Amino acid sequence: MSGKWRMLTLIGAPYLWLLLFFLAPFVIVLKIALSDTAISIPPYTPQFDLSGGWPAISDFFSNLDFENFKWLIDDSLYINSYISSLTIAFFSTLLALLVGFPFAYAMARAPDNWRPLLLMLVILPFWTSFLIRVYSWIGILKTEGLLNQLLMWLGIIDQPLIIMNTNTAVYIGIVYSYLPFMILPIYSTLEKMDESLLEAAIDLGCNRISAFWLVTVPLALPGIIAGCFLVFIPAVGEFVIPDLLGGTQTLMIGKTLWKEFFSNRDWPVASAVAIVLLLLLVVPILIFQRLLERQQEAEAR
Amino acid sequence: MVATSDKTPAKGTIGSGNRKPGESTSQAWLKEDSVPIVEFRDVTKRFGDFTAVDNVSLKVYPGEFFALLGPSGCGKSTLLRMLAGFETPTSGTILLDGKDIASTPPNLRPVNMMFQSYALFPHLTVAQNIAFGLKRAGMQKGAVEERTREMLRLVKMEQFSGRKPHQMSGGQRQRVALARSLARNPKLLLLDEPLGALDAKLRESTQFELVNIQEKLGTTFIIVTHDQEEAMTVATRIGVMNHGVLAQVDTPADIYENPKSRFVADFIGDVNLIAAKVGGARKVDGEDCIHFTVDGYKQDFVARSAEPLAKGTEAYLAIRPEKITISKSKDTQAANQIEGTVDDIAYVGNLSTYHVRLANGSVIKAQEANRRRISNRQITWEDKVWLSWTAGGGLLLAN
Structure with missing residues (x-):
């Protein structure tokens, strides 16, 4: 095999992967989003059928429309779900940053021989199923749960706090679950930082803060x-x-999508929800990649 | 803005690798009434069981370019970091301008440091790096810009002001780091192995530039280095350190010519150390010398001594290879001569070093400048040769 072919294979492999497992499913979901719901298996129409020849294909395309996307705008449930999701995600991210940064900072400043252990402790929760970890929070947060028992035993409260089944519980769950994803990248930048930079800053008149x-x-x-x-x-x-x-009052787009898909069996609307969600996320992802590239360019020198 | 020394700095006085004594610092260390800018009084620093700095007392005078020289781990960097305020002495006092600085935090000391890694802020441009310390000092925006430009001019980096550190070469970064540490016009500039990351050629030219800048500004510089040539080139005085102790503090010439201990003689440059048995005092050309014998030879030798040595004492003759003349015939004029066999010849282009085996088995190195082409060399392997040197060429060091 010539070097050129080897290079093409190397470059091509990830693209092929993306084509098969990202682009193809996306096209299928997009197609369902443009379809209408129907009582059939699968529960939408039209269905793509090559055996009917050219007229069937053109008929298929003429039956696709953007009605489901219009529906997302008309029914306030969806817009509220999106807004609520973005709000919850935004504040959860902020909280995770406030909690995660000191963690990462302490880890990066810890003695060299402690760091592997600390890193292990951050990754350790991943060894248990995500679902089980979220379930166990129910035991902690519910009215007669561990947290309320502890606080009442300490005499801090005399009425149990209602945390379970509120947005507060959702925030706690998200911050807890995604904290390692905040800690690890911050730790990796702080760990690389030359400590003499801080000494230089202090030497040039800075105080610690x-x-x-x-x-x-x-x-x-x-x-x-x-x-x-x-x-x-x-x-x-x-x-x-x-x-x-x-x-029940916690609106999040993931939950809405799930209900649409399984409870209402409305695959086309659920698909439209998913497509809009994807577009909402693609923009920040693109910004993120741009920043990452710029950082790598800077480091490559 | 820049506090220039009232003494006119001499230009081009360092061509020989040494400054003309007295021109930039007036040899303040020789005068009784000189007021030091920095004084260490019995300073000790321990890290756990390890004593990094052991009871050091030292005075550095205004306008000096003082070099702390020693092998790695000798405590020279710790001494510097205590002055900057990054380490606190375990015991002893450090005075800056006569005031104890123990209670002054590093950000309030009129001292700046140039770091070995340069420690330039990677997210700031060259100009922002230099302005960093000025802004912290509460300087007005216009004044900051003015001073930044002035510093860029000083290190000849005007056209790089918009660059980020990663867009520059090591030598350029070194200049920016120097400009940044000088921008606040410190009373004292500390340089921690400032040229360690540069290649040999660039290092040499930068040494001279450093000296020029220091003479221009008149700021007191204290440099830490493990490179003895660098210390000899830039410094007015050198403090040689070993195992946390200041072994000797002297001018470069005195450190080289009159080392006070075997460590200093051996650490600075190349030296032959030959076991000697002291005979007694003798005057040679009006100079006080000591005569001694060397195992395996009947004749007497003569050399200077840093201190009086009693008859029969075991001592070492320290003599630099370049002070020994090698020839195939006996030189009856020379004060000292010894016969040996050429064991090895190390040819390095401009110089050749002859390794001559003595009758007692020890080897003396003698260095000759290759004024003639190598093919015309008179002396070759296994030749019987005579080594000779003057009475003042060697120095007897007590054990």
């Missing part, structure tokens, strides 16, 4: 951005956490 804001934070920025995207993007589409910990 201004050195932190003027040197540490700007240098950790690529990690902060990466962490925020890694938390924000999955949080927007999160379904399990609002379903298990949230109440």
Whole structure:
């Protein structure tokens, strides 16, 4: 095999993967989103049928329309779900940053021989199923749960707090579940940071606090951005956490999509919801990649 | 803005690798009434069981370019970092301008440091890096810009002001780091192995530039280095450190010509150390010398000594290879001569070093400039040769 072919194979393999497992499913979902619901298997019409020849294909295309997307705008449920999802994801990301940064900072400043252990502890939760970890929060947060028992035993409260089945529980669940994704990229930028930079800042007149804001934070920025995207993007589409910990009033687009798909068996609307969600996320992903590229360019020199 | 020294700095006085004594610092260390800018008093620093700096006392005078020289791990960097405020002494006091600086945090000391890694802020441009310390000092925007331009001019980096550190070469980064550390016009500039990351040629030219800048500004510089040539080139005085102790503080010439211990003699440059048995005092050409014997030879030798040595004492003759003349015939004029066999010849282009085996088995290195082409060389392997040197060429060091 010549070098040119080997290179093409190497470059082609990931593209082939993306084509098969990302683009093809996307086209199928898009097609369903443009269809109408029907009582059949699968539950939508028209269906693509090559055996009918050219007239059948042209008939197929003429039956596709954007009615489902219009429906998403007409019914306020969807817009509210999107807004609520984005809001919850935004504040969860902010909370995860506020909790995660000190974690990452402490890890990066820890003695060298401690770091592998600390890193292990951050990754350790992944060894248990995500579902089980979210379930176990029910045991902690419910009215007669561990948290309320502890707080009442300590005498801090005398009435149990209602946390379970509220947005608060959803925030706790999301921040807890996605915290490692915030900690790890920030840690990796902070760990690379040359400590003499802080000494230089102090030497040039900074106190500890201004050195932190003027040197540490700007240098950790690529990690902060990466962490925020890694938390924000999955949080927007999160379904399990609002379903298990949230109440009936907790609107999240993942939950709405699930209901549309399984309870209403309205595959076309569910697909339209998914397509819009994807577009909402593609924009931040593209920004993220752009930033990542710029950082890599800077590091490559 | 720049505090220039009132003494006129001498230009081009360092061509020989040494400054003309007295021109930039007036040899303040020789005068009784000189007021030091920095004084270490019995300073000790321990890290756990390890003593990095062991009871060091040292005075550095205004306008000096002082070099702390020593092998890695000798405590020279710790000494510097205590001055900057990044380490606190375990015991002892450090005075800056006569005031104890123990309670002054590093950001409030009128001292700046140039870091070994340069520690330039990677997210800021060259100009922003230089302006960083000025803004912290609360300087007005216009003044900051003015001073930044001035510093860029000083290190000849005006056209790079918009570059980020990663867009520059090591030598350029080094200049920016120097400009940044000088921007706040410190009373004292500390340089931690500032040229360590540069290649040999660039290092040499930068050394001279560093000296020129120092003389122009008149700021006191303290440099830490493990490179003895660098210390000899830039410094007015050198403090040689070993195992946390200041072994000797002297001018470059005195460090080289009059080392006070075997460590200093051996660490600075190349030296032959020959075991000697002290005979007694003798005057040679009006100079006080000591005569001694060398195992395996009947004749007497004569050399200077840093201190009086009693008859019969075991000592070492320290003599630099370039101070020994090698020839095939005996030179009856020379104060010292010894016969040996050429064991090895190391040819490095401009110089040849002859390794001559003595009758007692020890080897002496003698260095000759290759004024003639190598094919015309008179001396070759296994030749019987005579080594000779003057009475003042060697120095006896007590054990």
